[in-house]
Amino acid sequence: MAIRPAEQLIHKAAWLYYAHGLRQDEVASQLNISRASVAMYLRKARETGIVNISTSTQLFTDDVMARRLEDAFKLDAVWIAPENAYLADPSTDIAVLAASVFLELVRKGDRIGVAWGRTVYTIADIMSYADLQDVTVVQLCGNLGAPYSYRPDQCTMEIARRLNAKGLNFYAPLVLSTEELAQGLRAEPVIRDQLAGVADCDLALYSVGAVDADSHLVKCGALAPAEMAALREEGAAGVIAGQIIDAKGEALDCSYNRRVISAELASLRAIEKRLMVVQEDSKFEPLLSAIAGGLCTHLVIGAHMAARLLERAGEAGKKAS
Amino acid sequence: MAIRPAEQLIHKAAWLYYAHGLRQDEVASQLNISRASVAMYLRKARETGIVNISTSTQLFTDDVMARRLEDAFKLDAVWIAPENAYLADPSTDIAVLAASVFLELVRKGDRIGVAWGRTVYTIADIMSYADLQDVTVVQLCGNLGAPYSYRPDQCTMEIARRLNAKGLNFYAPLVLSTEELAQGLRAEPVIRDQLAGVADCDLALYSVGAVDADSHLVKCGALAPAEMAALREEGAAGVIAGQIIDAKGEALDCSYNRRVISAELASLRAIEKRLMVVQEDSKFEPLLSAIAGGLCTHLVIGAHMAARLLERAGEAGKKAS
DNA sequence: CACGGCTCTCGACAAAAGTCAAATTTGGAT
């Protein structure tokens, strides 16, 4: 990558402004350009991750509830967005927090697995830019040819773009019509390698889906509402990376799952840091299942959800004693 | 550390402003305080490291010269501050760069060894704040009761303060008058433990001193100008963490060194990342010695010094071939 | 070589952020 003169200028301006603490007009005269240009360069510097502005997420883990949740569910870290106080839209708050937490968890050289869904895409969308060139973002599951902008490959690419990282998409459909075809495709070297590579990730980012007619799987046409209802009868409790899980967080033994092209749950569990973000209160049961299945080590949720989880943990504790 | 309501407010303000991108007046109305207070809180947030603003130091490593230096001297990374262009005071530029590089190299949970000198103190002084509570900053060498503000313990403490980290000073003089006393003091459990702990550091920050009458060792009275001159005759080539090294970067076999309380060079070499920062051009020979002795893996220097180093490397190469 | 289409740059204005002294609250000591 040749260093463009423009990029050089952006870098110099950012350096003088942010590192040396000069004012914009001082920077301008140093570089012999107008102050307006300096302002523009600085915006670009922020947008390309040449400068990083991050706020500590301590406040949200330094919470009694968060600590109790960590203990109760054996999680590495929990962040709770206080739903009530701050903003008009509470779900944005969760996404903003999740994005910050995500950036805090990423390390240079990491390999990051990203699933898909509205939540993940929202996070990608508000995530600030960073300059992590040696990071690789890999797609955890096949694509859905949906009219939504939060397609699996979109989520992966957008996050890669934000981080200035390399994006590794994979071009297979999420669901095929026969088990044989799915099996065959999974055996394809290109696909197989990528699926195998999932276990080498250092960090995963996903949410959990609900098993109802509102699920993306239904909206995108992967499953008919009736099929979904039937799966629910069979014990479907949630959706992770396009796969149906049961209440224990194991893959449900069903035709649909056998027709899916996605990272195996075992591979996901092999990832050291599994960051799960849940926005909707309605995903309470699915989340419980995901936690039960050990699919999550780091959790970002809203205060209400946190309270419900603790309540449940309390009940379980009572029953046990 | 109990969470003060004030600290909570600072955190909230910082969150709304930096993470959500609200304006100060919006934050003010959200929190029911005046905008002026918000501005103050935000300054505090920056000063306490609740928000981190960092600029990439890529530009300074992405240099042809830097690459060639890395190759020629087998260094992990080299940063070169372009002396000419930017600012009135070029040495400030090196210090600012060094501070950024330093912050980039620190990881959570790290143990950091810090030596002393004008250079190190300058870096500490302009370093921005960070919130790294689980970091420990340890002092690499004994104290000098000098009237200077860049005493070893000052350097350590200041850097610890900036990082919100724990500072581990050690209270022994840098030089004693007899070898016996030095030996005895080194055997003291408190001192011994701390010296032994140096090898466990993940990162070291130091500069190298010149062997002349301007040296701190002379200015602070540890050595008389005449003694210094004598040591020079005996092969002294530089000063590292209060110790005299020869041209090969080994500790010089002399009475002075035996009377010093400081981390052994072997312990320093055991540290994974050894960040050396050199501001003055006059430290060319000392720097060469330090590099020869493997006392530095990461290097921050000015453009002029870089050119001289490369020139020397070229000569050496020619001689070899 | 003249022409659009393109990006980059600048000046001027509007918006936002920083600052300071005065006013208010807080906490402790008497």
Place this chain on the structure above:
DNA sequence: ATCCAAATTTGACTTTTGTCGAGAGCCGTG
């Protein structure tokens, strides 16, 4: 209970920053 000192908060003011449309420079093309 009352006072005082220290810290916090505020409104008013100044400085700094963001933005936008106009104009300048650049390049490939007809």
